[in-house]
Amino acid sequence: MTDQLEADAGIPVGISACLMGEQVRYNGGHKRSRYCLDVLAERFRLEPFCPELEAGLGVPRDPIRLVGKPGEDPRLVGTKDPSLDVTERLAEVSERFVEQHRHLRGFILMKGSPSCGLERVKVYHDNGMPSHSDSGAFVRALRLHYPELPLEEEARMNDAVLRENFITRVYAFDDWKRHVEPAPSHHVLLQFHSRQKYLLMAHHVEAYRELGRYLADAGRRPLEEAMQHYLQRFMAALSRPATRKTHANALMHVLGYLKRSLDGEIRQDLLAAIEDYRQGHVHLAVPIRMINHYIKRHGSDYVRAQTYLDPHPYELGLRNAI
Template identity: 70%
Template structure:
């Protein structure tokens, strides 16, 4: 990446402290992420946190693990000292963190951690045998108290689709924070939905239809209720992974705004690029670059303002791999 930041004002994002190179792990080590520090650092202003250190566990320390039966919330207990139970402490710092960090737009988590793991964290039977999997205790508190906050594990961002999904959610949530929350109104929500419409369609078509119907009747409801419901459902729908099929659908919808303004040769060129993408011969950046070219020349203000066309900085190259 260049030495110049991609954004005038970086987006505040939480991150497990060990991923930034802080030696806070149980063994006194770290899990520094080159991608987070060398690439996303141009966009994100990190706020580091280690819930295990926050509750007073030392460095180094005896490790903890999740213990419990399937169907119940697991407890965070000491590995060498099963009598050590820090579950309530981790829940407390998680709830406190969520309450004090409503300005964050996302959180990048450490895979497999009994506190910070987002999913597939080993849960042990009380007899010591690995039994099933669950989420970390700190993450459980985050999700309970701040469900709209985009979460992702650093290791899962090796998957190009998951990586683009998370970063798109962070930027969409940042749009809400900047454009709706400072001066909330029905109009502000409608404007947000208008420019996010095709991005939402790419992630979840039924969610796009649901929120469209909801907003058509929302003026009869209290504004606070509309804000809460819309944001909750929007961020939930955005968690769905966009697919080649859903991207193709959106590309065709946007192309529909250009049909009267581009000639037959250009139209066939664009259709061919979209079809190559659908058949997995090229990545999304190929038809999208061509489409953006024609939108810039022939599109109207409504279609030019769609965040789908540029949901995150082009320099990140996220759509070069999906």
């Protein structure tokens, strides 16, 4: 019942408040995201947050920027008034946010923001000249204190592969939060790995092998240590977008569970669909839909349970574009 109530309420995902249409930017404006509000809000319970506002900066406000040297954590200082330094304030706000939001399954960020930018945020020399690029201060805190949390910029989700990757990670992390964390055990950890096996293979085959070996004797390790190691490695592996080659490899492994149940002509049709996908002639939805058709009829409980076959709601159409 608890799982159903959570599903009905939507998966909790954080989002930069300006993307929700809230007028919290330095100039009093917003960056309302139609995709987040019109599409993702039907599946996710979006929880807006603006670290700069939380740190006490008003609206409108003097803009801030990252200042520092390569190899050092940049500071957050005023663009017009360099004596304004909110580095420590924003660090405290960010750490408190993580402490209070461990329930989140992901966070959608605002591009280019000195606090919320995921990457390629400009860092300046003290003299005001551009130096290099880094992540925003809030993002660095999230990565430090909540490294397993899926992060993505709203603008980067215009890329179909990155969009599908982020949403896949959110649903995988939600699986962990709902089915592993409430009653952790070595057995539950093994069950999670079992159903995520081919999803992991499609994203990072080396991590798939490594974590398989790790779990072979994880029962000898303290449970908390095993869970922490597994989760961080698993989520890091999923953050690497799958390619046509790695998807095709995972599909071939899944197909192996059907080879004795299907006649030669059907097997050839499925192999042809996988090859068409690998060569870029069709989208991933084509071989997945065909394989799912036969998995439902002839597959074992083990292969039917693989999240790789349905990692996110079909209605989102994410695999129709990759």
